[in-house]
Amino acid sequence: MAYVALSEAEKTFILHGVEEDYRCDGRSRRDYRPMELETGLVSNASGSARLRLANTDILVGVKTEIDVPHQLTPEFGKLEFFVDCSANATPEFEGRGGSDLAQELILSLKNAYESPFAFDYRSLCLIPGQQCWKLYIDILILECGGNLYDAVSLAAKAALFNTKLPRVTATLLDAGITDLIISDNPYDCTRIGIETVPLLVTVCKIGDFCLVDPSAEEEACSTVSMVVAVSQRNNEAFLSGTHMTGGGSMHRDTMLNCLQLGLSIGDYLDKLLVKMLKQEQERVGPKRPKIVGFLK
Amino acid sequence: MAGRFELLSEQGLRLDGRRPHELRHIKCKMGVFEQPDGSAYMEQGNTKVLAAVYGPHQAKGKKTETNDVIINCQYSQATFSTSERKNRPRGDRKSQEFKMYLQQALSAAIKSELYPRSQIDVYVEVLQADGANYAVSLNAATLALIDAGICLNEFVVACTASLSKSNIPLTDISNIEEVSGGPKLTVAALPTAEKIAFLEMSERFHIDHLETVIETAMAGCREIRDILEAAVKEHLIHIGSAADWGRVC
Incomplete structure (x- = not known):
């Protein structure tokens, strides 16, 4: 993760703020920073989204390809994640510098999407055992301002929503x-x-x-975090994966509290995102906003 | 050159409807990101590039031995930037080549005597590739350097040019014109001084035509310089309006 220079005094200040439930930017412990989301801005990709969460900037492009299903799961399509930490975010990512972070992000996304309840792999199947769609979800990290996991997953979901698969018809030959x-x-x-x-x-x-x-400064003050994957089914939030990051440890009760908090926040966030995306989809014709991308 | 796709129609229009000397539509913005010292976004037609500049800062590693400024570039292309998915964003031969060329052209423009023993990092990220990737990257890098407040001798801008079958020079080649096999010439220039910082050509030209094609590319460079200059002035008016600098420009 990008290096943030913080003195002991600053760390204590942040710590006290968290204790008082009044963080440096005025948020409470359960608040998110403002987000900007735009979909469909990369014309070479089948679907794309750009999310800006305060200073964190993520661009996701989805590319599609026709592939052969895996032998063990003949009715499933395929998903492949790829994360690229651009050196634009921090000079540390130059060359192969960002590959560790990228691997970490890819793994947690893979875990979260693994269950067939979390992602409907059957909808990507064209002919069972023979042909299926393979989606490449390519994530580009352009700026790191903390909370990469949340931003990446939000952008990925929005990009999947934006993805258009061309209609395929099969004809039987001899x-x-x-x-x-x-x-x-x-x-x-x-x-x-x-x-x-x-x-x-x-x-x-x-x-x-x-x-x-957490902002980048808050991340620097924390020793351990819990990444909770929340999947929505029948209007109920389910856990589809979780893992801990950072070097510290936490008590079992704290962990359960973290999971509960993550689950309730994820549920709320998901409803908000889906509502927003649907709203954007309904704005067609002259009402459709122009794509601004990075020109804003 | 038999079987080559005709770049210019009988009416004198190109595949995307432009006239031979016309540039694609250029849009740019400086100061896109907070963290880098300078950043810029540039769109030329469907080619979209982000550039970020960090520095000047103390040179790292064994590079400290020299007295000169070290200009460190990285060129990478998003995996979804081309119509065929790319497997890796950087590290292939093309991006290594572009990285070197960027270094070369930028060294010619940066006032290196002002930055002894320092390093300037220039990172370029191509989000969408539709021809003239190097040229747009360099133009974006120039804007990012200006945003970072690094002293330049003058704007360094790049433009591509080609030659149609009927020997009419074409400015600013798009991807479809690139792949249809015409010759391609890339010029990075310091337009006011009329100096060429970098030149690359592929395929073949007759020596008689080279002069006109270079001149076409230079004319494109001058035009792009004017556009960039206007963008820089507008950006200054925008950020300086509180301090009333806007009127100085």
Whole structure:
């Protein structure tokens, strides 16, 4: 993670703020920083989203490809995550400097999406055992201002929502060989169901208290965090994966509290995101806002 | 050159409807990010590039032995930037090459005598690639350097040019024109001094045409310089309006 220079006094100040439930930027322990989200801004990708959470900037592009399903799961499509920590974020990421962080992020996303309840892999299957969609979710980290896990998962979910898969029709040729016809019409497409797609919530322990959405400075004060993957099903929040990051340890009761906090926050965040994305989708024609991207 | 795709229609229009000497639409913005010392975003047609500058700071590692400024560049391309997915964002031969060329062109522009024993990091990230990637990267890097307040001799800008079958020079080549196999020339120039900081060409030109194609690219450079200069002035008016500097420009 990007290095933040903090003195002991500053760390104590942050710690006291967390104890008082009044953080440096005026938030309480359960508050998020303001977010900006835009979808569909990379024209070379099937789906894309850019999320800016205060100073954290994430760009996600989804690319699609037709592949053969795995032998053990013939009815499942495939997902592949790739995280690139751009040197734009910090000079430490130059060359291979960001690969450790990238691996960590890829692993936690993979874990969260692993369960077929968390992501409907069946919807990506074209012909069981023969052909399926493979989605490459390419995540680009452009600026690190803390709370990468949450930002990355939010952006990934938004990009999946934005992804358009061209409609595929199969025709049966002789000798049982099937031939796929992919529609050329850019409007003849299907969407991916994102209701159950998990979000990651980082619950950060500072002193004796847990908080969400830590800024880069707050992350530097914390020894241990809990990343909670929350997946929504039938309007109920489920846990689809969790892991601890950082070198410290926490008591079992604290851990349970963290999980509870993460779950309730994730539930709320998810509902908000889905509501916002649906709103944006409904704005078509002249009402559709122009894509601003980085020009804002 | 038989079988080459015709770049110019009978009406004198290019594949995307531009006239031979026309640039693609340019949009740019300085100061996109908070953390780097300077940053810029540039869009030229569908090619979109982000550049960030860190420094000048103390040189790291064994680079400290020299007295000169070290200009450290990195060129990377997002995996989703091209129509075919790229497997790695950097480290391939093309990005190594571009990195060197960036270093070369920027060294010509930066007033190196002002920054002894320091290092300037320039990181370029191509978000969407649609031709002239190097040229747009360099233009974005120039803006980011200006945003970082690093002294330059003058704007260093790059432009590409090609030649149609009927020997009409074309400015600012898009990806489709690049892949359809015409010759391609990239020039990085200091337009006011009329100096060329970097030149690269591929395919072949007849020596008689080279002069006109270079001149076309230089004209493109001058035009881009004017656009960048206007963008810098507008940015200054914007950030300086509180202190009333805006009127100075």
